[in-house]
Amino acid sequence: MVFQSEYADVTPVTEPIHDAVLGRAAEYGDAIALVDGVNGTTVTYAQLDRFHRRIAAALADAGLRKGDVLALHSPNTVAYPSVFYGATRAGASVTTVHPLATAEEFAKQLRDSSARWIVTVSPLLEVARRAAELAAGIEEIFVCDRADGHVSILDMLGGAAPEPDVVLDPAEDIAALPYSSGTTGIPKGVMLTHRSIATNLAQLHPLMPMGPGDRILAVLPFFHIYGLTALMNAPLRQGATVVVLPRFELETFLAAIEKHRINAIYVAPPIVLALAKHPAVASFDLSSLEYIISSAAPLDADLAAACSKRLGLPPIGQAYGMTELSPGTHLVPLGAENAPPGTVGKLIASTEMRICSLDDPGKDAAPGEEGEIAIRGPQVMKGYLGRPEDTGRMIDADGWLHTGDIGRVDDGWLFVVDRVKELIKYKGFQVAPAELEALLLTHEGVADAAVIGVYDENGNEIPKAYVVRQTAAEDLTEDDITAFVAERVAPYKKIRRVEFIGAVPRAVSGKILRRELRDRERENT
Template sequence: MKSVLRKSWPKGIPETLEYRLGERPLHEYLIRNAIDRPEETGYVFYGNNLTWEQLNNKTQRFAQFLKNRGINKGDRVALYMQNCPQYLIGHYAIQMLGAIVVPLNPMYKEAELEYAINEAEIQAIVAGQELYERLENIKDELPSLEFLITTNYADFLLGESNLPLPDELKIEKKEIKNTFDMEEAIDTSEPIGETEEVDIWEDVGLMVFTSGTTGRPKAAMLTFGNALFKTAASAHGYQVSLSDKTLATAPLCHIAGMVMGVNIPVYSATQCALLTRFEPEAAIKAIESYKLNKLYTVAPMNAAILHYPGIEKRDLTSLELNFATSFGMAVDEKLATAWKKLTDGCLLFEASYGLSETHTCDTMMPIDQIKFGTCGIATYDTEFRITDLDTGEDLPPGKQGEIAVKSPGVFKGYLNRPEATEETLRDGWVFTGDIGILDDDGYLYFIGRVKEMIKASGYSVFPEDVESLLSAHEAISQVAAIGVPDKKRGESVKAFIVLKPDYKGKITESGMVEWAKAKMAAYKYPREVEFRDSLPATSSGKVLRRLLKES
């Protein structure tokens, strides 16, 4: 494998990973940024420039507040917010105490919150003001929860914004009884004297909820070192430097959004424009206003910008690199070509393959050897195996099997789930439950999930494969495939499709089936097609096939 990687490794990038400020937790990088470049802007939030000194000072003050409230090393504190500076402050303040950050998706409703909070035995929560009511409704069912902190996102707005404001930034601030206000907590606390000493490769600094390969969500335990390694690997792999300006619109509660929006700017001391969520006009204007040159997206974001009214008159020429993820639609050569034309040269490519259990970003795409349809090659100090689903034996290049990965980013296990940990983590290898292929050049092809595999007439059909093939149709904006019961075939494929606006009413569902029949193997093409106005998705843009199965 190492000889293969040397063949495919991108030119101009060192093959050995060296940490910018040494092997230390990322909150120490934040402190160092404040010392080395105090007046430089770290984040821009709708026109408010937040310097490294300001960010570090507020973070250290909030850390002292949490410490005064009894939060200590190993305690679990949840963040339940949209993207905002308060999220960044909360994340690093918690870790300065050696405590554990537990991101909670702001889309969670009461039942999901109750499960996650009790599963992780969370002691404190920092919540957006507009989300508090959901917590209030279940507070009597949360025995571990000791206190709540709420925040209004507009606390970090200064004057009029040069970008359009989303609704969550227009909410009037109000006092919420029996909670602490985050702004007041910061303003009335002194900066913490010294941070807690941690063993970065042993101490857990983050717990993220993931389904793993089976069952209900589990809390994957990730160390401070896992975060440092994956952040550094991604930053150096894509040559993120001090002079770069990036955009963070993906949810910070999601592991990929966290790497790109929370970790990389701090690790690289790179200026980042932070938006609460993706909206085409705000993203376009941020790129124009701040001359952003590198960004992370999911493919539907690129499509939304490409089809935005009047986009041909906007100036996105500052963009140089766009690492993207295929969710609902593929990051393919057609999309990349259109993006390159719109931006006058920006490269668009699949960012990486990864999962929560490995702190994501297990691969990177060599920017001088882009291979569409793949996830790139193994990143620094990372190994892949493709194993036979039946025998567990390693398979040679070109053969399809389960992906296993090993690296310094691999998690410690699932909290209080030894059997699930044993099933997934074996001798340092994470068995992902994903199906893939490695080619002779070391590029990884992601085929699909074992648990989402459709068994049709004895053949294995992977939803992502069907979706990719259907995406070649010019009328399709988004697509998701699932398996449905079939008396003769066991299962058949059903496709849910969102049409591009110009094609609505001009194409029939039966016509789409006939088109697919002509393009795909007999066992694979969808027997049913249903047009939808939208597909259910997570806040990070990942289509929720399970909800389609339940509909």
């Protein structure tokens, strides 16, 4: 069956993203838009509007033209939004780059996206220079701060070049070009149009209202679509204040909440885990917090409840989406009292969903059964850049985007079980790693955990746990772990092997990098 949203449809937003977000900047005027959470630098809405227009003018004067791709290679800074919106106003598509990318990884993205311009920061300049050499075709590298031999964004702000008058087609022109592996394979450029991103903001707004007076802490990276949407586009569209941190460091994060009286945080599960378990949390005044939203990876219901209880907050709301969906499709409304634990919410406006059978993807799963989640709506990506076959595998002829995630629906609420490609097949039974990981995190001696499928001496795929001990649990053994799980799951779900590690490899979004664990496993065999 096709699931429909219970919310009223929204009209597609046919404005360029810079106008969709900053269209009311003049109205907000001297209200603070951005705060550097480290040094206290502030940017008002009037300044943000002026700055991004001056940057657009300077980029156009340097030779950037409509259709060019600009690579934005930076951690979170108060300059990031001005550069992003300045580039789109000048007619460019912005490909956002992981600030920890190696020169070789960066060069691959430059080549694949055909980027001609780079904006970076001086600490990352050598990587950017090397990437530009490897990729070739880069016209110029700009910096957000200061570096000899490079034009600074700061100098652009006082320039006199005329503002470009670029005519954009929001339905066709690409605003953002983030890179995602999708359901499988190497990272691919995800073509997100101005309309798909802006319309998704309108779809999400009724469920995540922000406005003047709200103070949002931006610790998840802007280069990731979650951070770009929830921590940059959405709050700046509504006149909230965004306090910016360059990376997640627990004590800096907690101190920023206390100092800036943050009332809302949008995070990933590892941060929820730290808030629930880390002793440092007790040393800070977090009483200004009103709500927490978690997304980007599955969040266990018990962990969410433990975090809410410790902080004295309403239940943590979850959201669901992916880069290829601009990114949101589901969200638990703020203050929803009837949301069952563990749900990622209900369909947002103008969005349809199917749950496809795992045995026969051409058919729908029976009501209440688990299956692959498929989405259709105005937020669906235009496609993968230069990869029509990959696009065709992801989006079918009827416009359904097949997410690769397994879910089930209960009374309209979506529950995400795991990834199709990450299921462990133990003697024909399907075992979801996320379920076992959530269970492991309830053990008082476990600080973090990840589960992957490995093969035993008989060629059977079995669940193996990688476990990080709590500091006070150095005597925790493999037998302790296997016995703990065995008492709580069906026999086919039991953990068969355990390895203790110092840290679970995770992406900045919080997703477990299972590929790195599989590589580790291959090296050890």
